[in-house]
């Protein structure tokens with residue numbers, strides 16, 4: 440007897456892309472947990488001109504970009520044609536979707552594809568980032584996203600996805616993806 444899971448996401452690993460932005464590697468760690476469960480191709484977004492290493496400097500630059508709607512040019516180019524399910528991962532920056540992810544969603548056509556956001560943040564939450572993903576992917580099917588607390592760079596807390604936290608996030612990611620039908 441064959442059981443058919445009505446909730447199953449109908450895709451295969453070769454059609455899954457996991458694209459993420461990361462600075463202190465927390466979002467990257469979540470991306471790798473997703474890959475471990477669903478497979479797919481991992482792509483890290485890199486800028487033509489990297490952000491400053493200095494925290495205050497990047498905060499100031501991102502604030503200006505957010506305010507002016509600047510879309511920083513990406514070095515990373517991806518041919519999306521073969522992918523039907525695209526996970527998009529990013530930290531919260533200035534309570535918004537980080538400018539490089541705005542660039543990515545602006546310069547690529549994700550219409551007709553399934554888009555699934557995920558996020559790490561310092562504890563202030565996703566801000567408007569998931570809403571902006573939905574706005575920039577208005578012709579896509581958006582599934583429920585996942586968010587967890589990551590680093591607090593302002594306080595010198597950088598990478599946190601280890602030890603108990605890693606175990607906890609792995610379980611949450613597993614349950615979230617199972618819920619989505621993966």
Ligand SMILES: Cc1cc2nc3c(=O)[nH]c(=O)nc-3n(C[C@H](O)[C@H](O)[C@H](O)COP(=O)(O)O)c2cc1C
Nearest residue numbers: 462463464465466530532533534560561563589590
């Ligand atoms: C420029 C900048 C702005 C940030 N703004 C916020 C924010 O508005 N709210 C928040 O909760 N965390 C904020 N953070 C903290 C990051 O979202 C958090 O440390 C996240 O886990 C970093 O992910 P990453 O390790 O993948 O780079 C900010 C960090 C940076 C560098």
